Amino acid sequence: MSDDRIAIRISHLSKQYTLGGPQEPYHTFRDAIINSLKVPLKVFNKAPPVEGFWALKDVSFDVEQGEVVGIIGRNGAGKSTLLKILSRITSPTEGTVELHGRVGSLLEVGTGFHPELTGRENIYLSGSILGMKRKEIDAKLDEIVKFSEIEKFLDTPVKRYSSGMYVRLAFAVAAHLEPEILLVDEVLAVGDAAFQKKCLGKMSDVAKEGRTVLFVSHQMGSIAQLCKTAILLENGKISQRGPVSEVIAGYMNQLGQGSMNFEAPTMGDRDIAIIRAVVMDDAGNPTATFTHMQSITIAITCRINKWIRGAEIRIAVRDSRRNVFTTDTGIVVDTNCMPEIIVAKAVIPGNLLRPETYFLTLAIFIPNQLVIDRIDDAISITVIDGGSKYAASAGLDYGCVFVDCFWTIEPAINR
Structure with missing residues (x-):
């Protein structure tokens, strides 16, 4: 893979979290003086041992510009942690990440926006963080508002938004402010079926424009529909990478659902x-x-x-x-x-x-x-669902069976 075609390069990436250990609190100057007097007593008050948990361990892969990659795996496999590191929300314990281009991300509800600011103010804040000029954001504003369908609430603080409204605006901002790299987590499951379908269509458009997309989802139909390649994470490690159909099959076997x-x-x-x-x-x-x-x-x-x-x-x-x-x-x-x-x-x-x-x-x-x-x-x-035309409509009642009917469409005869 040519280096000038690389959008994302991840090398030996690991992330460890502490389980059950004491968190380091914020200290004032007064706390520092009091704690210094307690030092001799600390010998007799040993802290309990701290257990570490590796959410990611030695993960390495490259993603080319314009590639759409699905990230799949069970809950706790490390998918969201990976996207948080790529979004710079959290830092890795070990390893390196190279990102070549501006990053737009849509992770869990509650991240990315300032709750006290209005929807309009958050749009401009997000654009500024991406390095965009005000004129560039102005040119995208109407498109963002139309896509998100929250025009009536644009000047309302986002803390008053429903989760669906929040997601619609967050996705519209992430997708329309022209990031070279778009990171999307399972958060789309919050939206209704029609909006999910619209989001998948927009991500497909983004990919066709040559931008890079990393898409985390438990909906295999959406993954199969949008992505050509996929990565399967298991216990924080890559267990499989390749064509999306093969990786989905590996994931299904990993699930081991049913009694075969x-x-x-x-x-x-x-x-x-x-x-x-x-x-x-x-x-x-x-x-x-x-x-x-x-x-x-x-x-x-x-x-x-x-x-x-x-x-x-x-x-x-x-x-x-x-x-x-x-x-x-x-x-x-x-x-x-x-x-x-x-x-x-x-x-x-x-x-x-x-x-x-x-x-x-x-x-x-x-x-x-x-x-x-x-x-x-x-x-x-x-x-x-392995990528049917209904895949974007989560919760849809498919009926009893898929029936491939033979259709004909003819001009009506004027009478």
């Missing part, structure tokens, strides 16, 4: 018994988490002690509200065959299941006659 397999405790004496089942992704890797675009393969292993004509294997897929759809297949029966173990595979195609948690019930039965074996909720899986 079933093992029967005993073989039993049934004529046909389900002894094992597993769910897999397109590459045949066992997993319990899928994007909505991925196909889901369910492999069911059955022990056949006696071949039974007319027997079928059924999978019932239920969502968290217990709505259900089923799929089944007949077992190819050869009454002359010896007992054996078979594996039946069913593939649920991608772009069918909406983002949800699903529970798979497995059964072997003869329709309208006999249930031979049944395991309720044998496996649970989670489907997340």
